[in-house]
Amino acid sequence: MPKTGLSSEELVEKTIEITMELVRRHGLDKFRLVDVARELGVTHAALYNHFPDKVAILDTISERWLSEMDEALVRVAETRGPARLAIIEWFMAYHRRKRNKVRGDPELFRSFNMAVEADKPFVLRHLQNMHDQLLRLVERGAETGELDVPSPEGAVEALLEATMAFHHPLMVLEHKDEDRELLLQRVVSVVLAGLSANR
Structure with missing residues (x-):
C-alpha cells in the first residue's frame, strides 16, 4: 500500500475523484498532475505507477x-x-x-x-x-x-x-x-x- 493507507484500487479511485474536482474548480488548462499528488499526499512520481500522465487520468x-x-x-x-x-x-x-x-x-x-x-x-x-x-x-x-x-x-x-x-x-x-x-x-x-x- 502507498503511504496514504489506500490500496492500489482506492488510490486510483481517489485520483479520479480529485482530478474531477480540480478540473471543475480550475479548468482543464490549469489542471496539473502535481496538484493531484499534493491532494493525495503522495509524490508526483508515485502516480506514474497508475497513470503515465494527466491525459491518462482524463x-x-x-x-x-x-x-x-x-x-x-x-x-x-x-x-x-x-x-x-x-x-x-x-x-x-x-x-x-x-x-x-x-x-x-x-x-x-x-x-x-x-x-x-x-x-x-x-x-x-x-x-x-x-x-x-x-x-x-x-x-x-x-x-x-x-x-x-x-x-x-x-x-x-x-x-x-x-x-x-x-x-x-x-x-x-x-x-x-x-x-x-x-x-x-x-x-x-x-x-x-x-x-x-x-x-
Whole structure:
C-alpha cells in the first residue's frame, strides 16, 4: 500500500475523484498532475505507477462516462414496445446525455472532445456500441414488420448521419443552450418514414 493507507484500487479511485474536482474548480488548462499528488499526499512520481500522465487520468474519466452512457442506452434499446418509438427514445436519451454533460460539466466534456478528436480506442469502442445498439433496434423493427427498410445497416448509417447535429460533441456544444428535442424527434421520424417509402 502507498503511504496514504489506500490500496492500489482506492488510490486510483481517489485520483479520479480529485482530478474531477480540480478540473471543475480550475479548468482543464490549469489542471496539473502535481496538484493531484499534493491532494493525495503522495509524490508526483508515485502516480506514474497508475497513470503515465494527466491525459491518462482524463481519458479514464471519459471512458467511464462513455461506459455509463453505453449501459444506460442499452436499457433503452432493450425496452419492450414498438421499435419505432424505441429508436426515437434511444436518440433522445443519447442527445440528453451529451447535452447535460456539456452544460453541467463543460471542462470534462472538453476533455472528452479531445479524446474524440484523437480517435482514442475507447471512443471508437463507444461508437461501435452505439452502432450495434441502433442496429439491433432497426432489425427488431424489420423483423416485426414495423419498419420496412431495404437494409438495416443502411438505415443505421442514414439515422446516425441525419442526427449528427444532436450527438456529435462539437455540434452539441454549439447548440447547448437550445431545446432541440422536438426537432430531433421529427428528424428521426422523417428518416424512418423516408427509408420505408424509398424501398
